[in-house]
Amino acid sequence: MNTAIELGLIYAIMALGVYVTFRILDFPDLTVDGSFTTGAAVAAISIVNGVNPYLTFLLAFVAGFLAGVITGLLHTKGRINGLLAGILTQIALYSINLRIMAKANVPLLGEETAISPLKDAGLIGGWGSIGIFAAVAILLALILAWFLHTDLGLAMQATGDNEKMIRSYGVNTDNQKILGLALSNALVGVSGAVVAQFQGFADIGMGIGLIIAGLASVILGQAIFGTRSILVAVLAVIAGSVLYRVAIQLALTVGLDPNDMKLVSAVLVVIALVVPQMPFFRRRKALVNRADPGGAAAAGAEAPTSPAGATAGAPAGAPDAPTAGGTR
């Protein structure tokens, strides 16, 4: 179980990347399957060639960043459908990853990795390493939350929210999408680098179907912990990633074998997507929306019907229907 939590925290870095594209840019980016392996491949091959293991995270960041830029360019400048652009990059990366590794599997046995000190200290599989991995994931989540509240980050959020509007305020939405995809895949690449060092090898197939794990983490976490603010949302993604790995672990302990896990993942995502639409959950969500204090106050003050009141500008908020749902 501890290993499942550790893995959940490491894969949470990838899930944060998926959050940026899927929730902020409203762009389901399938590059992830490729860029994750790219990050792992770059890290593994660098370590084998004697690069400082901590530096490999930076290299993986850059590699993932570039992968995201490619998808972004295909989508914005090449006007290719977003899903297709991601798949194209992902498939192209398969060959590139093989080129980077020169073979399908690069073992890191006996190499000094960023995880080795933890292993030597006997922390792996215990609360010590869970604490460290959690600290790293939360730190990255906090940085992401900070970024999304900067002027640049607000422009990125608006790009996914209302493209026409943000263009009218002078933002080049193409650049925003490219930057968002790049940052997302950079995080995914870093996650790949950590996973490779954690499990002691990089493998050409390690990224296959990973986007589902990322989406599952985002959707699961946010369905349970909500999206009241960006900060809650990013922390929910981390929690979702851990829950996802724990769920997988439970599925294994009840007798399913590892080959069934892709099916389990897919079913988990379907459940997380469909259940919140059920009547019971919808009603709960409506109640949460109504909890906005200003809205409640305004709803209490009926719009005046006299002409004098009307020209004075009614405190306006006769309880007309909210114009959009409050979830993200």
Place this chain on the structure above:
Amino acid sequence: MLTLTDVNKTFFPGTVNERRALRGIELHLSEGDFVTVIGSNGAGKSTVLNVISGGLAPDSGTVTIDGRNVTRLKDHRRAALVGRVFQDPMAGTAPHLSIEENMAIADKRGATRMLGRGVTHAKRRRFREALSVLELGLENRLKAKVGLLSGGQRQALSLLMATFSDPRILLLDEHTAALDPQRAELVTRLTEQIVTDQGLTTLMVTHNMEQALRVGNRLVMMHDGQIILDLDEEQKCGKTVRDLLGEFEKIKGATLDDKTLLQ
């Protein structure tokens, strides 16, 4: 301030659907002009706005704003000069962002956006002050998501945001058409107030002739991609909707005659 010279735009050229949306538009707005634009559906009103904002590139002709030729600049590159409010109340704001975050986006119109904090205490004070002008109580709901506001509130906020960072030109595209009469009246009143206070050079498209006569200091009527009537403040004064319709019939009749002659 704003000059359109011989602007032409044809949609779907060379096909059966070919439509000449603008034919040789000549329009000049002086600083502080508040021009209302009326015309039937398909007259080219929205196309004119889109050509000015950069959403559409004209086939020929030039657009000059504040002495700068912007004809080939894309919409987001012109945004520093042009503020816009759209017909759809949902179009001018980001629903999942809060009121203060939307204001922060508007505050940075056309500026380079870097890693500075989007909403600071100082900014929040300015936003609160600006929002209080609307008298909708929005200044007390800075953290509320814009998606929770009503259509009228959102349109009022859009208007405030569009005018917040001092654009050179304000474009209003039937921005009261989708609101109920009471809210439309409110937004119209706010528009007049803000435009007058800031002395904004404004182009307002409307379907409402009565509103077009009442608001602004100049009235332009379009038909079939051309400007067929241009009334200054004096000429506009005292005119009624009936007069406008009469003018329209007269000019439309004349163009019909022309066409008959040519056939």
